[in-house]
Amino acid sequence: NAGVTQTPKFQVLKTGQSMTLQCAQDMNHEYMSWYRQDPGMGLRLIHYSVGAGITDQGEVPNGYNVSRSTTEDFPLRLLSAAPSQTSVYFCASSYLGRDEQYFGPGTRLTVT
């Protein structure tokens, strides 16, 4: 099993550009989530999904959109990138929301 995969590993955007961070898992997990990690802030939940077709907002959802059309994929879209979105983004999945989460390797995003 590949586990949780994320692409790209690195990305540089200009302010105002849009892009999609890809996340996929092959463990048939129902629950998937996106976090951002910033120094001293720990992990902050952006959006999550408890199953295909169901998504909800986390702690810091502004400026991001998600959709879940399949169990395997959970892409994160930045609508109009801002320097405040410079961060490391992690995707994670689990059987249930309360269970141990399996993390992808992360995407390091810089917005100039």
Next chain:
Amino acid sequence: AQSVTQLGSHVSVSEGALVLLRCNYSSSVPPYLFWYVQYPNQGLQLLLKYTSAATLVKGINGFEAEFNKSQTSFHLRKPSVHISDTAEYFCAVSDRRNRDDKIIFGKGTRLHILP
């Protein structure tokens, strides 16, 4: 709502020494508790988890944690650390009663092992 507090954002210990990383949780009932480790430039991986009655939980790489209900703590320890244990460690909590509850992470403790 669940929450966790990690005491100490940075900890430095000498190689071979005992290390104790502190985590206190807030919950009305015993929750699920987790410790994750993040090595430089990598994602998080699970070290250990508490989900049942056994209060001493053993994890990977020689780490263990003890669930203490009266002190609402779940401290992580390792009797003898190695240089390779240099990483950031996160404590996390979730509500065992709610299958869709979200895991809440602490802000992390960066562990530096001195040679």
